[in-house]
Amino acid sequence: MKHLVTVSTLETNEILEILDSAENYRTNKQGWKPEEKMFVANLFFEASTRTRCSFEMAEQQLGLTTIPFEVTTSSVQKGETLYDTIETLASIGVQSVVIRHPQDRYYEALQEKVSIPIINAGDGCGQHPTQCLLDLLTIRQEFGSFKGLKVAIVGDLRHSRVARSNAEMLTKLGATVYFAGPEEWKxxxxxxxxxxxxxxxxETVDVVMLLRIQFERHEENTSELAQNYHSRFGLTVERERKMKSHSIILHPAPVNRGVEIADELVECERSRIFKQMQNGVYIRMAVLARALQPIERGLNNDNNY
Ligand code: CP
Known part of the structure; x- marks a missing residue:
């Protein structure tokens, strides 16, 4: 079963295959689409704009049917377990679930037990596989490959699932990763x-990857640190002037304008922040295709709706 719960288990060739598939959807508007009706559900136990909406867009672009699911009005409120929610959806014909959850590695106990593939849309401080893949796609579009590239990941490293996934994958693909940010968030x-x-x-790198301050994951009071953050660790206009001429800016967003990055830099020439969001749709199409194609081929769904 083609779960995508972490990037750690992806081989280099699998990563490149997903990037190629996403690039095909982007450039040729070509790639797998199901011949019969197929069903997915998006289970978001945490807030999201980009990931949720771009999964929904990807599902529409592929011709999938999205079964609406809202945590707040579901039987999760009555104590239903995540396993029972997934298997309930599977039993009525849903063929894959996209899950964002506040618990690190929520998928570990599930992945051997559930009957349909899980696509992880972010787990606590753990991983954010599709964000990582869309960041890789954006970098590859810019530089052609990863070998020899220098990437700085800047900010709230300890609480960032994006930083963890990206540092691991960029290193695997031959880039050199640097970290910068407050000592407290190492x-x-x-x-x-x-x-x-x-x-x-x-001043050193080709890609400056900024991170949002993850206030919602801080156990201690960090408001004082955040107050001085922009001048101490943010991408100020003065710092941007010292970047290499070809260097680009990434940020997974949502952006705290004036904190991690100066307001006027969010859409500057170097910024690929909105490009990342566009690429998110194509990556999510590729990831959904990866999960659903084997099911369509094997027709291992008993339900024939
Ligand atoms: N980058 C990202 O995951 O954004 P959302 O939290 O809005 O989905």
């Missing part, structure tokens, strides 16, 4: 990068 467990001073990082 991620000691992430061994896929070297810490640099923010100004050195900005």
């Amino acid at each position: 991620d000691e467990e992430n061994r896929h990068g070297t810490y640099l001073d923010i100004d050195e990082a900005i």
Whole structure:
């Protein structure tokens, strides 16, 4: 079963296949689409704009039927377990679920038990596989490949699932990753990068990947740190002027304008922030195709709606 719960288990060739598939959807508007009706559901236990809407768009573009599911009006409110929710949906004909959940690795206990593929749309401070893949696609469109590229991931590293997925995959693909940000938010467990001073990082790299401050995951009061954040660790206009001429800016968004990045830089010439969002649709089409194609081929869904 083609779950996509973490990027860690993806081989290099699989990553490149997903990027190629997304690029085909983008450029040729070609790629797999189901011949018969197929059904998916999006289970979002945390807030989302980009991931949820771009999955919905990807599902529409592929001709899939999305079964509406809202956590707040579902029997999750009555204590239904995640396993029971997934299997309920599977039993009525849903063939894959997209899940965002606040619990790190919520999928671990599920992936061997459930009968339909899970696509992870973000787990706690764990991973965000489709964000990672869309970031890779955006970088590859710009530079052609990853070998020899220098990428700085800047900000709230400890609480960022994006940082974890991206550092691992970029390293696997041959890029060199640097980290920069507040000492308090260092991620000691992430061994896929070297810490640099923010100004050195900005001047050194080809890609400046900014992170949102994940206030919702902070256990301690961080408002004071956040107050001085822009001048100490943010991409100010002065720092942007010191970037290499060809370097680009990424941010998974939502953006705290004036905090991680100066307001006027969000849509500057170097910024690929809205490009990332566009690529999100194509990556999610590729990931849905990867999950659903084997089901269509094997026709291993008993329900024939
Ligand atoms: N980048 C991202 O995951 O955005 P959302 O939280 O809006 O989905």
